[in-house]
Amino acid sequence: MDTRAYLFRMFIDNFMFVFLFYMFNTKIHKKKYWLMLLMVILKFFCDLFLEFTEFIPIIFGYYILKEEIEDKSVILNKVLFCILINKIIFISSSALMVIFMTSQNKVSYMYVLAQISIDYILAFFLLYVYNKFAIQSLIEKYSSNLTILLYTYIIIVVGFIGYTAHKREIFDQFVLGILIFLVLQTLFVSALFIWMTIKQKERYEQKIKNQELVYLKKYTDSLEKDQEQSARFRHDYKNLILSLKEKAEFSQDTALKEKIESLEHYSQPYLTDKFAYRYLKNVKNDYVKSLLISKLYTASQKYIHCTFECPNVIHNIPMDIFDFVRVLGILIDNALEAAEESEQKELAVAIYQDKEQLEISIINSCNQAKESINQLTKKGVTTKKGHSGLGLSNIEEINRKNENMFVNYQMEAEQFIAHVVLIAKEEDL
Structure with missing residues (x-):
């Protein structure tokens, strides 16, 4: 590819991350847009000398979101998700270009502009899917250190394969394989995450049930103790009433006997x-x-x-x-x-x-x-x-x-x- 076209492509690629980042996080204050512009320029120059520069958007993305979101794991998951989607879009558009473009067309600006157009078509499609299925709420709900590791694993592996293919100048031949590998890895990691989430949920529910059982046992023991004390009181109270009735009968005190019988009748419902x-x-x-x-x-x-x-x-x-x-x-x-x-x-x-x-x-x-x-x-x-x-x-x-x-x-x-x-x-x- 023409060097100038390649550099142009490299510079524009960084704006795709910015586009995804702001489309997936719509509540970001507009005053922070200049930070992303700074990130694009910094990453462009770092890409000229370094092989792996994904840490730059991670740092900038984390800094921008930290005032909007308190949970650090949610912030990192959102940033890594944008990076992963960006890679999926790039590899998918590259695969389409390899299939439909001839080698003679791969050196011009038209090739670059065509691929950029495909990138944004795919980006708008994925944005529709993102909003349609409320993926943002799923990310916020299931974000954890585990998902951070899974995102990082996919990004590193795909980045390493892409780097190796570029170095050996066989990226065009490998791009379909990389896309298939990315899809399979994403499916595998997603299945692994779902399985581990289910197991974690089961352990959490079991922990809650055990905790509930502890509280329930304490509550039940307290009720039993109260009932035992009440039963003793009822027994003693009945004996006391019986003793007073016998004493009233022995002394032939009719008024006292009537009062005791009235008290006995009144308290009977409470002694059951x-x-x-x-x-x-x-x-x-x-x-x-x-x-x-x-x-x-x-x-x-x-x-x-x-x-x-x-x-x-x-x-x-x-x-x-x-x-x-x-x-x-x-x-x-x-x-x-x-x-x-x-x-x-x-x-x-x-x-x-x-x-x-x-x-x-x-x-x-x-x-x-x-x-x-x-x-x-x-x-x-x-x-x-x-x-x-x-x-x-x-x-x-x-x-x-x-x-x-x-x-x-x-x-x-x-x-x-x-x-x-x-x-x-x-x-x-």
Whole structure:
């Protein structure tokens, strides 16, 4: 290629990075445009004497964005992304020129201008893709030290191959191979990043779940302690009332006896063991215990007569614990809402477990439902106003993915019964 045309091409190439940088980061203050002009001039002269000058746009880009963005990893990811896109555009246009231009045309300004035109056509296309798929938000969301390393790896490898091809004067013959290599490397690195992101997300979610379990256990232990103290107080209080009644009867003090009976009647609702504490102690899973405490407390607040039975100790849940909590929570929530609307306002929850299976039985009073049970389990069907009707249908979805789970519903006279059976897995036996 003609030296002057080559230098012209080298100078214009640096403006492509500036174009991409400002198109991908539209909120940059206009007063900083002169810095990019300075970067173009500095990089042009450095390109004459140095082989790898990508550190120059990285430094300038970082300096310009640091006042707009606080996260350093996001800044570096955005700058490296612009450099990578610039390289993709250059290699793609070079490949097209090799295919469609003859060797005689590769020495003129027309060749350079044609390639520059292709560069900007590709740039506008990629800008459309960038905005269409909100890639900026993806970069900001998933930016990390890992993505910085991946971008850097691709840029260095492609730069090294391009440098070697230029030195051996075989760039035109290798440009298609470099483009294919770049695409394959980008796909490979993208797949690797997605896989590592998924694994990192799983580890993070597990960490959050473990942290939640710690807090949940502390909360449940505190509730248990409070309930134990309340149970002792109720026991002592009842004994005190009984002692005072006996003393009043012995002294034949009718007025005192009436006052004590009035106090006993007044305090009776507050002396009821609303949480069935002795059975809750048998539930050893903190997630399940916390859910039950919360729902039983809700029942007491809604003045629903609630009974809970769990005669055997519950250690192992033969399904994913979070699916189990969802199922139990949906069933009790539905039962509470139906019981609250009914005249009887009754709810009974029972959990039984032996070596073979775990059973849940939830019985609640209800008004006579117009819809059949088959209808209620369909998505979007509900008897409650303002509800989406996803409760029982969600249970059906969980049921389908757990082969050891069996669900049965029964509608009797003003009573709804939900029965869930979980068959113990081999590892639980």
